[in-house]
Structures are given as structure tokens and as C-alpha cells.
Amino acid sequence: MIKKVSDSLMRRKLMHQELNKKSTVFFDLPKGLLALTVIMISAQVLLSNIFGVKGAELVKLDEEQNSLMHEKTVLENQISELSALSRIEKECQENLSMKKIDKNVVYISDQAVASLK
Amino acid sequence: MIHSNNHSQSLRSSLLKYSFIVLFFILIGKLYFIQVEAHGRYIALAEKQHWIGKEIPAKRGEILSSDGFPLATNVPAYLVFAVPREVENIDDTASKLIEIIGYESTIKKEDLDEEQLKEKLDEEKKQHVDEMKDLLSQKDLLYMPLAYKQDESTKSKIEEANLKGIYFEKDYKRSYPEGEMASHVLGFVGKNDRGEDQGYYGIEGFYNGELKGIAGRIALEKDALGRPIPLGNYLPVGSDDGRDIVLTINRQLQYLIEKKLEAGVKKYDARDGTVIIMDPQTGKILAMASYPNYNPATWQDYLKDYSDKKDEELTDKEKLAKKYGKKLFPNLAVADVYEPGSIFKPITMSIALETGKITEDTKIESAPYPISGYTISTWNNKYFGLSTPAEILQHSDNTGMARVSEAITLEPFYNYILDYGLGKITGINLEDEDTSWIKDLDDWMSVDLATAAFGQGISVTPLQMMQSYTAFINNGKMVTPYIVEKIKTTDASIEFTSPSEKQVISPETAKKIVDMLVSVVEKGEFKFAVLPGYKIAGKTGTAQIAVNGIYDTRQTNCTFIGFAPAADPEFLMIVKLTRPTASTYSAETAVPLWMDIAKDLFVYYGVAPLN
Numbered sequence: 001m002i003k004k005v006s007d008s009l010m011r012r013k014l015m016h017q018e019l020n021k022k023s024t025v026f027f028d029l030p031k032g033l034l035a036l037t038v039i040m041i042s043a044q045v046l047l048s049n050i051f052g053v054k055g056a057e058l059v060k061l062d063e064e065q066n067s068l069m070h071e072k073t074v075l076e077n078q079i080s081e082l083s084a085l086s087r088i089e090k091e092c093q094e095n096l097s098m099k100k101i102d103k104n105v106v107y108i109s110d111q112a113v114a115s116l117k
Numbered sequence: 118m119i120h121s122n123n124h125s126q127s128l129r130s131s132l133l134k135y136s137f138i139v140l141f142f143i144l145i146g147k148l149y150f151i152q153v154e155a156h157g158r159y160i161a162l163a164e165k166q167h168w169i170g171k172e173i174p175a176k177r178g179e180i181l182s183s184d185g186f187p188l189a190t191n192v193p194a195y196l197v198f199a200v201p202r203e204v205e206n207i208d209d210t211a212s213k214l215i216e217i218i219g220y221e222s223t224i225k226k227e228d229l230d231e232e233q234l235k236e237k238l239d240e241e242k243k244q245h246v247d248e249m250k251d252l253l254s255q256k257d258l259l260y261m262p263l264a265y266k267q268d269e270s271t272k273s274k275i276e277e278a279n280l281k282g283i284y285f286e287k288d289y290k291r292s293y294p295e296g297e298m299a300s301h302v303l304g305f306v307g308k309n310d311r312g313e314d315q316g317y318y319g320i321e322g323f324y325n326g327e328l329k330g331i332a333g334r335i336a337l338e339k340d341a342l343g344r345p346i347p348l349g350n351y352l353p354v355g356s357d358d359g360r361d362i363v364l365t366i367n368r369q370l371q372y373l374i375e376k377k378l379e380a381g382v383k384k385y386d387a388r389d390g391t392v393i394i395m396d397p398q399t400g401k402i403l404a405m406a407s408y409p410n411y412n413p414a415t416w417q418d419y420l421k422d423y424s425d426k427k428d429e430e431l432t433d434k435e436k437l438a439k440k441y442g443k444k445l446f447p448n449l450a451v452a453d454v455y456e457p458g459s460i461f462k463p464i465t466m467s468i469a470l471e472t473g474k475i476t477e478d479t480k481i482e483s484a485p486y487p488i489s490g491y492t493i494s495t496w497n498n499k500y501f502g503l504s505t506p507a508e509i510l511q512h513s514d515n516t517g518m519a520r521v522s523e524a525i526t527l528e529p530f531y532n533y534i535l536d537y538g539l540g541k542i543t544g545i546n547l548e549d550e551d552t553s554w555i556k557d558l559d560d561w562m563s564v565d566l567a568t569a570a571f572g573q574g575i576s577v578t579p580l581q582m583m584q585s586y587t588a589f590i591n592n593g594k595m596v597t598p599y600i601v602e603k604i605k606t607t608d609a610s611i612e613f614t615s616p617s618e619k620q621v622i623s624p625e626t627a628k629k630i631v632d633m634l635v636s637v638v639e640k641g642e643f644k645f646a647v648l649p650g651y652k653i654a655g656k657t658g659t660a661q662i663a664v665n666g667i668y669d670t671r672q673t674n675c676t677f678i679g680f681a682p683a684a685d686p687e688f689l690m691i692v693k694l695t696r697p698t699a700s701t702y703s704a705e706t707a708v709p710l711w712m713d714i715a716k717d718l719f720v721y722y723g724v725a726p727l728n
Contacts, residue, residue, distance in 0.1 A: 066287075069480075072190065073191065073193055076187075077190060077191075077292055077294070080186070080187050080292075080294035083310045084294045084296065084298075085295065085298070085369070085372040105717060106716075106725070106726055108725055111726060
């Protein structure tokens with residue numbers, strides 16, 4: 001009889017322990033998930049924000065690059081126009097009072113120059 | 118009573134249940150419609166919300182001279198476009214845009230007093246404003262192009278006007294820093310049927326595929342605020358800029374010949390003129406010019422109608438446009454097929470020497486030559502009895518040449534002129550190259566052979582003649598002329614050299630012809646025009662032009678082709694003047710112009726006179 005009672009108590013104790021164990025798992029798991037979710041959402045928000053800012057910076061830099069390329073093309077074009085031979089000739093005549101030579105110009109060979117000396 | 122309540126509750130419950138079932142099926146149906154039937158539309162809408170699309174225009178390749186100077190380049194320009202539904206005040210926007218962008222007036226001012234003129238101008242402006250209003254009123258369109266290739270200042274003015282719904286798209290406009298220089302070599306850029314940039318004539322036309330490049334497009338995923346997401350999907354289709362083309366053209370020489378040619382055409386009152394300078398050993402074209410020329414940047418201006426205006430009212434450019442119109446555009450150096458006249462004689466002489474029909478000592482009779490009911494005479498009706506081949510060339514004797522051709526006979530003559538490249542294009546990389554058609558051997562008559570011997574009855578281009586003469590300089594090997602030095606790709610460049618060499622005559626024959634051509638310059642009819650101290654080899658050609666089937670002695674093509682120094686030439690040059698009126702003879706027109714240019718070339722190349 002005593003043995004039966006003690007067996008029954010033991011069983012109850014074990015059942016209670018089992019129940020306690022189950023309830024620990026039941027209550028601990030959502031907390032971990034919740035924390036993980038919060039961390040992930042925060043990271044997502046943070047990263048999105050960082051990427052968003054970087055994206056805007058990239059767009060700005062891209063625009064700056066385009067604008068500089070544009071300026072470069074304009075300047076290159078101006079250089080080409082200013083160094084055009086017709087313009088150089090015109091500038092020489094108008095601003096430096098240079099004139100075309102009327103007389104014939106001939107190349108003299110080194111030997112001819114040497115013989116002159 | 119209890120039974121009745123239960124029944125009512127059951128009915129309501131059933132109604133609710135069936136309502137949910139119906140709603141469920143409606144929901145399923147709607148989902149089916151969205152996900153299956155209207156899938157494409159919603160994908161497109163979603164993509165529009167999630168993606169930023171941007172076109173990247175391809176920059177047209179530059180055309181550079183041999184020293185790397187851009188002869189054709191690009192300058193930023195803008196396409197002005199409207200989003201019509203965003204335009205707030207159409208009347209105001211249209212009139213401001215017309216004010217800033219402007220338009221070409223077609224009002225003829227003569228015969229109008231001040232009041233009438235003002236009225237007409239107002240009317241014209243109103244018409245342009247109305248056209249602009251029509252474009253801006255098309256509210257169902259998202260994009261309406263208004264004006265192409267507008268410059269920076271026009272863009273700034275439009276921006277300052279603060280017009281709602283008006284935007285700009287970056288583009289490029291072709292620019293030619295040297296203006297008219299080498300216009301015939303370069304060609305120009307216009308629009309094709311699809312409204313795309315398209316090269317016409319010259320290098321722009323021939324290499325349009327390489328120069329134009331491929332426009333790209335970039336698509337970035339965007340966030341709710343419209344900012345691009347760097348780690349989002351990214352769909353770039355990069356633009357492929359056009360390739361740069363480096364020409365063999367020497368900018369200084371090109372400038373020199375253009376100035377001299379313009380002066381020459383005006384001095385001798387010719388209809389037009391052409392000069393080509395070639396490196397005879399390689400076939401490299403160093404300079405190529407035709408006059409009258411045009412500015413490729415404003416090519417449209419030459420197509421306007423100036424017929425009702427007097428010459429005094431026109432600028433030089435307008436006068437050219439009125440006189441020549443679209444005839445200004447072809448490159449005469451490669452497109453002008455003409456009867457070469459006496460510059461062809463050395464070719465005939467080389468065939469006779471090569472086939473062994475004559476030697477340099479053979480005596481050929483110089484006397485009127487009757488054939489098929491005609492009599493061939495000399496240009497000045499002077500005859501010299503028995504003459505050597507050199508003397509025949511010195512006197513530019515048609516009768517002697519006719520006898521030489523008789524000795525050659527038709528078939529060898531025909532085969533050799535084909536070997537010299539007549540009847541087919543040289544293959545130079547210019548869009549407008551043309552050639553003459555050489556009739557079949559069976560269709561030649563004896564008189565054809567006799568006249569072809571002195572360059573009448575057959576046609577060539579100035580460049581074909583240049584190519585033929587390279588055989589004399591290169592020990593009988595004829596080189597192919599070329600004008601493109603290299604094509605630059607993004608990571609390398611494709612270099613060009615003369616594509617082929619062809620042995621046409623033996624080195625011995627070539628040397629004999631060079632000696633004869635030196636004697637032509639030293640002892641010929643134009644010896645007084647020759648630069649003293651230099652060994653020049655060359656030949657004149659004065660070919661009468663056939664008008665209505667009859668050769669007109671007052672209308673001639675005057676050509677001089679020559680090279681110097683004769684022993685080891687630095688350059689081979691041809692000068693051709695069409696219908697000069699100051700004199701109809703080459704000796705008095707093309708030769709002085711050739712010598713005038715050669716004088717500067719000797720200084721440029723550092724060639725000292727012999728004495």
C-alpha cells in the first residue's frame with residue numbers, strides 16, 4: 001500500500017516537473033524570437049537608411065561627374081576652336097600685325113649654309 | 118415562437134455563410150484577373166514605380182587629323198521636350214519658347230514697306246507660336262520633343278523663364294573646329310528617317326557605323342522616396358561611344374592647299390578645283406581639298422533657296438549656296454569623273470614601252486593622223502616630224518600618241534588600263550567615291566583607241582590618276598590610296614596601311630617614264646613656270662569638255678600632276694581646275710597653281726634647291 005502511494009507521488013512529481021519544463025519552453029521561445037525579430041528589423045532599418053543615404057550620395061556624385069564631363073567637353077571644344085589654324089592666322093594678322101611674306105622662301109641645305117660661312 | 122426565432126437565426130446564418138462564399142469567389146476571381154489576365158499590365162505598373170530609367174546617349178566618335186587635332190568633335194547640346202499634361206499656361210509657354218528658341222524667317226523683305234514687313238513678321242511669329250501651342254496641347258502624350266540640338270545658353274534662358282512641364286535631355290551636337298577645312302573629306306551629320314543622327318558624305322558617311330556608337334540605358338531600383346537602392350536590382354546597358362577615327366590628313370598641308378586652291382579658283386575664274394597631295398610610297402593621302410567648299414556644321418544653310426535674291430545682297434556663303442546648292446557636298450577628288458586629257462599620255466607610253474612596241478629611242482611621226490574619217494591634230498597645230506617618246510610627251514603631241522596606241526593595239530591597251538585601276542574605284546574610305554564605266558572590249562572602235570591614248574573618250578577621277586602615277590614612282594608597283602590611319606576602339610586601335618600593292622609595269626619602264634616626265638617639266642611648253650633648282654616630274658592635261666556631244670574649245674578641264682624631288686619624291690600632287698576662263702590652258706592655270714603650292718611644300722619638307 002505504502003509502495004503504491006509513493007509510486008503515485010513519484011509519478012505526480014515527475015508529471016509536475018514535465019509540465020514545468022514544458023511551460024519554460026513555451027514561455028522562453030517567443031521572447032528569443034521577439035528579440036531576434038527586433039534586432040533584425042532594427043538592422044534592416046539601419047541598413048536601409050545607410051543604403052538610402054549612400055544611394056543619394058551616389059546619385060549626387062554621378063550628377064557631379066556628368067557635370068564635370070560636360071564642362072570638360074565644352075572646354076576641349078573651346079580649345080579646339082581657339083587653336084584652329086584659320087583663327088591663329090587671323091589673330092596673328094589682326095593682333096600681332098604679322099603679314100604674309102611676298103618673297104619666295106626656300107629651304108637651304110646644311111652644306112649650302114656651311115659654304116656661305 | 119422559439120421555433121420561429123431558431124428559423125430566422127438559421128436563415129441569417131446561411132445568408133452570411135453564402136455571402137462569404139460568394140465574396141470568396143469574387144476575391145478568387147479578382148486575384149485570377151490580377152495575377153493572370155492583367156499580369157503584364159500590373160508588372161509594367163510595378164516596374165514603373167520601382168525603377169528609375171535613364172538613357173545614356175552615346176558620344177559620336179571624333180575625326181582627328183594625323184597630329185591628333187579634332188577635325189570633327191562634339192559639343193554638348195540639349196533636346197528640349199515637354200510633358201504636356203504638366204504645362205500650366207500653354208499660350209505663355211509657347212510664346213516664351215518661340216522667343217527664346219527662335220525660328221528661321223522666310224519673309225522676303227524686298228517690295229515690302231516697313232508696316233507691311235512688320236505685319237508679315239508678326240503673322241509669321243504667330244504661326245510659329247500656334248504650332249508650338251499645338252505641340253503643347255497634346256495632353257495625352259507624356260513626351261513631346263520641341264527643339265533639337267539647343268546650346269547651353271538657350272537652355273539657361275529657358276530655365277530662367279521657369280516654364281512648367283519643359284525639360285531637357287542631354288545630347289551632343291557635331292562641331293568642326295576648323296570650319297570649312299577638309300569639309301569634303303569629313304562630310305557632315307544630319308538626321309535620317311527615324312530622326313537619328315546619320316553621317317553623309319566623306320568619312321562621316323563611310324564610317325557612320327563606327328562613329329555613331331550605341332546609346333545605353335540604365336535602370337535602378339528605387340525606394341519609396343524615389344532614391345536608388347544600391348543593392349537593389351541594377352540593369353545597366355552601358356552606352357558604347359563611337360570610335361575615334363584618325364586620318365592621314367596633315368592639318369598644315371590641308372590648310373595650305375585650301376588657301377592656295379581658293380585663291381587659284383578665283384584667280385583663274387574656274388568653276389571649281391581640286392588638289393590632292395599623296396605620299397607616293399605608301400599611298401597615304403596627306404591633303405585633299407576641293408573648292409568651293411562648305412561648313413559641315415551649317416550644311417543646311419547651303420540648301421536654302423536664294424534664287425530671288427540679288428548677288429549684292431548675299432554673303433559669300435549665300436552666293437555659294439545660290440550657285441552650287443547640294444552640288445557643294447560631293448568630294449570632287451573622288452566623285453568628279455572627267456576626261457583627263459594629256460595627263461593620261463604617260464600611261465599609254467608606259468604600256469607601249471612595257472609591251473616592247475617602242476623603246477625610248479623609237480622615232481614616232483608627229484603629223485596629222487587620219488582615222489575613220491577624222492583627223493587627229495595637235496593642240497596648237499604644230500608638228501615636229503620624227504620625235505622620240507620623250508619629245509612626244511614634251512610637246513604633248515596627240516598625233517604621236519595616236520600612232521603609239523596603234524602600235525600597242527587594242528587588247529593589250531585595254532588590259533593594261535584595267536590593270537592601272539581604271540573602271541573601278543580605288544577603294545579609298547570615302548562615301549562618295551565614283552568611277553567611270555569602261556565599255557567592253559568588243560565595243561571599242563579604232564578611233565576610241567586613238568583618242569584614249571591621249572586621254573579623251575575615257576573618264577577617270579583625280580584620285581585614280583594619282584594612283585596610276587604611283588606605279589612610275591614605286592618601280593612599277595601601284596599602291597592603293599588610303600585616308601584613314603587608324604580607328605581607335607576603347608582598349609586598342611586598328612591600324613591601317615596601304616591595303617595592296619600591284620606590279621603594273623616593270624621597274625625599267627617606270628624609270629624611263631620618270632625620266633620622260635622630268636624632261637616634260639624641264640623642256641616642255643610650260644618650262645618658264647617651273648620652280649628653278651628643283652627636279653620635278655609631271656605632266657599637264659588640258660581636256661576639252663564635251664557640250665551636247667561636241668568638244669568645246671573654250672571649256673576645258675586643266676590638270677597638272679607631278680611629283681618631286683623626282684629621284685626620291687616627298688610628295689605626289691594633282692591640281693585640277695574645271696572650266697577656267699582666265700586661260701583655257703593648263704600651262705597657264707594648273708601649272709602655276711601647282712608650282713605655288715610646291716614652293717611651300719619644299720620649305721615644309723626641307724628640300725633645298727639643287728643650285
